[in-house]
Amino acid sequence: MPRVVIASDGACRGNPGPGGWAAILRAGAQEKIVSGADALTTNNRMELTAALRALQALNRPARVTIETDSRYLLDGMTKWLPAWKARGWRTADGKPVKNADLWAALVEAAAPHEVDWQWVRGHNGHEANERADRLANEALDRMLASARQGMSA
Template sequence: MPDTADDRTPVEISTDGACLGNPGPGGWGAVLRYKRHEKEISGAEPNTTNNRMELTAAIRGLEAVTAPSTVILYTDSTYVRNGITKWVTGWQSNGWMTKDRKPVKNAELWRELVAACERHDVEWRWVKGHAGDHYNEIADRLATAAARTVNAG
């Protein structure tokens, strides 16, 4: 990924999460692209939810970008996109409570995502899942394969 913070060529990250049952074994995947370089990363958890895996994919993707960068992050999760672009500021000011005064679900992951975003200038783009977006399909395959390793393990 970028060697210096001065290079403003955006890093593009496509992310996806998968769960075999919800909750159940889950996986996440991300494809990072910078100029002509591509990197695929993935991971799994034994008992999780799809939303947790979607969040984890975005977090791990952003953490894999080592230098402060301009990032375009593609997700098929409206939960992640709306959460980080619309809801998180209110949650933070409400002490991680919803408008209904209930604890925010997955608050620890939302905190990690906020921290991962602080180093970068992130633009969030939603893509329709399972609709032929090349990199979303790769991220989906990575996430699903990672989730299956839990069952095989």
């Protein structure tokens, strides 16, 4: 089974507001970047989307390490998920789980893989995390520039 290390990150300007996401997938000397943006979203949705799109980009089962600076993503996937699913995607106080659509998609995308979720401190010199952050912001900038061009045409 191949080994893949993924650095994922999301960015949002305003919360909610326009947001971007990116992930860097590395397997040996090979590297693939996936990124995108949404016009109106939240930072948490962008963090989840980055990890989701990275997992969806894998074309066969792998041993995957996902590096994230999002405690929300990390804790959701490693601590909270079993209870949410057991309660029908509800929190301990009975409220619907926020972003349940993305959590469910993440569960499905992760299923074929052996995934190890690792937290890294954001904006603290972790090279891959810093790069994923830049790529997420670049995706956001491209979307905003495209929207401005569309308005001026």
